[in-house]
Amino acid sequence: MKDIFKRHPRYPAQREKFEALPDNLWIRCPKCQELVYANELESNLRVCPKCKYHFGLTARERIDATLDEGSFHELDANMRSVDPLRFSALEGVYSEKLEQYAEKAGTAESFLYGHGAIEGEPLVFGVTEFKYAGGSMGAVFGEKLVRAIELAERESLPLVTVSSGGGARMQEGTVSLMQMAKTVAALNRFKEQRLPYISIMVDPCLGGMTASYAMLGDVNMAEPGAYIGFAGRRVIEQTMRQKLPQDAATSEFLLHHGMIDLVTPRAEIPSLLGRLLRMYVTSKASSRREPVAQLA
């Protein structure tokens, strides 16, 4: 297919024009198609200054964009997936793919967690790394998320997660599907302690992720224009044999239909989280409920 374009008389000239620019100088916005100066995009938290399209962030960029500077202390950073099924597919052997994912993403797994703070309020923060196997949920993802939940529970801290991924990691078969039940069970224990959980869904948030922990926040929020749902548009349309509305499964559609509570631009998320966390701290101080039980 690429060869067809290479031979087309119109394209060589265009390619030459763009190749003359340094790779990292201009980035084309996939929504408005405008060229955006890379430095301008970085200083704008990777949001298109022309149409407000929210580009994806790595887990580290998300930490920088959300938490107080230098407040994040990662835990279990070296926990790695194994290959329980000795799975191999056309694209390669899973155990070897894991090495490639880690190299590409610069993280040992698709989920990172640790202590952090927002506007001085301490919390436990978990974030997916989409570059690692599409942010998919395998056994280690599930285990790390449960550890994050249990850490927040032990220390009576709020929990905030930022999720973007394609759902269960199919290379781990049923083991990956079990992570849905495992994380939900841990969250239910967490909620019995009346501790707050805020879930932020960012583009794209799909499959087992949306069908389990990501939709269970006391506050469920999303960035503008994020695709959030169980299956992708094409799969739904093929199964249902009907066209979906143009904006189906976007943050705004979900907000309009009561599935989420807030749609918040990236730049406003830290101050909003700060307000929500302060509300929790104030209400906790004024309530007379029993002290939170410690986990055995």
Ligand SMILES: [Zn+2]
């Ligand atoms: Zn744009």
